[in-house]
Amino acid sequence: MFDKAAAWAPQMLSTLRIVTALIFLEHGTQKLLGFPAGGRAAEAFTLSWFSGVIELICGLALVVGFQSRLAAFVASGTMAxxxxxAHAPQNFFPVNNSGDAAILYCxxxxxxxxxxxxPWSVDAAMREKEAPRRA
Known part of the structure; x- marks a missing residue:
């Protein structure tokens, strides 16, 4: 049963990337655009604003899978x-300092x-388009 499931690993990798990026992107839109409602928009050029810019740009890039490795590297570093x-100084334990999401994203x-x-990415489509030219 699990051997057949392993055949879907590449598609599940894309699904993991897309879903994670959509939620990450939502953090950016909330900080920069005030949407969805519930949080307040960050003031320009603060740490929160810069993280919102990174979340928005890297989130969009990762949703579509464009320059994915670079966007993921920047997003990972931002979350670390x-x-x-923001989180570690509050408490040693991630469950107590609300940092568990940042760790997971990282x-x-x-x-x-x-x-x-x-396979479901702009990067993969670009590789496929270039492959015949190299041959």
């Missing part, structure tokens, strides 16, 4: 920075740096 600056994006975007 966010954890150590490591999912770090995984994507090495695993790539999967």
């Amino acid at each position: 920075f966010a954890y150590w600056i 490591f999912v994006f770090l995984y994507l740096v090495f695993a790539g975007p999967g």
Whole structure:
């Protein structure tokens, strides 16, 4: 049963990238655009604003799978920075400092740096388009 499931691993990699990026993107739209409602928009040129810009740009790039490894690297570093600056000083335990999402984002994006975007991506489409020219 699990051997057949393994055949879907590349598509699930793309699904992981897309879903994670959509949620990450939502953090950026909330900080920069005030949407969805619930959080307040960040003031321009603050740490929160810069993280919103990164979340928006990298989130969009990762949703479509364009320059995925670079976007994932920047997003991973941003989440590591966010954890150590905003969450870790509050409490040692991530469940108590509300940093568990930042840790998960950091490591999912770090995984994507090495695993790539999967087959459902602009990057994969560009590779396929270039492949016949190289031959």
